[in-house]
Amino acid sequence: MSDNTIEALTILGLGDMGSALARSWLAAGYTVTVWNRSARQAPEGAAVAATAAEAVAANTLVVVCLLDDASVRATLDGIDLTGRDVVNLTTSTPAEARALSEWITARGGRFLDGGIMAVPSMIGVPDSGAYVFYSGSAELHKTHADALAVPADVTYVGADAGFAALYDIALLSAMWGMFAGAAHAFALIGGEDISPVEFAPLMIAYQQAMAGYSYGTAAQLASGDYTQGVESNLAMMTTTNGTLRRTAAEQGVSPELLEPFMALMERRVAEGGGNESNTGVVDLLRR
Structure with missing residues (x-):
């Protein structure tokens, strides 16, 4: 000491x-x-x-x-x-x-x-x-x-006394989003002859691979250019929403964990953000 x-x-x-x-x-x-x-x-x-x-x-x-x-x-x-x-x-x-x-x-x-x-x-x-x-x-x-x-x-x-709590809750919020996606995924396979134990490593590996996407979001927020480095734009991503909804219906699973985010994506496209990544959703949340 x-x-x-x-x-x-x-x-x-x-x-x-x-x-x-x-x-x-x-x-x-x-x-x-x-x-x-x-x-x-x-x-x-x-x-x-x-x-x-x-x-x-x-x-x-x-x-x-x-x-x-x-x-x-x-x-x-x-x-x-x-x-x-x-x-x-x-x-x-x-x-x-x-x-x-x-x-x-x-x-x-x-x-x-x-x-x-x-x-x-x-x-x-x-x-x-x-x-x-x-x-x-x-x-x-x-x-x-x-x-x-x-x-x-x-x-x-x-020195801002509120920052520790803000960092804490921001990270916890990101964790809840991850848990929500995992819950929906497990619900989708729940009625099939698919082992959740065998499925879990596949889901975790995919989540880990996608986690790096946040670096791109951070860079776009810093630059203000939400089209920077975009490979799959928001217009393309939202076309998948219909498939997600139909699959949930076929599997007898409520889409309520996904709907709020999908609705925000679609709203951003409607406002002209189709060529962006989904970073524009951040702006919608802050309105």
Whole structure:
């Protein structure tokens, strides 16, 4: 550990994630004080505080991992945060994170928000792929850099306290889209003599091959030219929509997971974007 590392911290919240975080810091030799709203077994070696105020008073670095923004505010309300460095690892929206940053700062603390890109079993496990987006106070981030790197890799995305939540939710949104496509695909083959176990590797390989398409979308958004590098334009892609709908009908599968995106594609073509890729859909969503 570096000379400026603070080897003690407090954790508010002992759910599955909070407990995993506590165990990772304990295993790394940190002194950890914990508090939970309801009775729950604390990780071995942790000091258990009777109240949230006692837990906050115990250490400069206070990590919060609770249910939601409202529970964070309810827990910290009325507690002296002067000189405290509050790291919020509770899932929230960008606006909630920014407002919480102002709320914490007004009470004398520094604030850093985090978006955990992992499940509890990945926390504290080397090379698990776990990482955390952080945004907010650059000084807080620098002061506690060693401590923050213990549970998972760290990606600091800027001084705007809302950015960590925005990155987190943006990536989760992309994941839901992938899950939606997979659910539709499994539904299509569900009534046939096709093994989902044997089908899954084919679908995953195709999803991985198509994932790189996002690089092209990013480049087009940056340049403003949605026809840049287009091989299959939107007009061509939308002709496939009819086949997708008819196949779903033949297989007795609802197209409701695909319809919103197909409708946006068709709307963009109707507005004159037939020679583009599907990047123009981004603009439709932002109207």
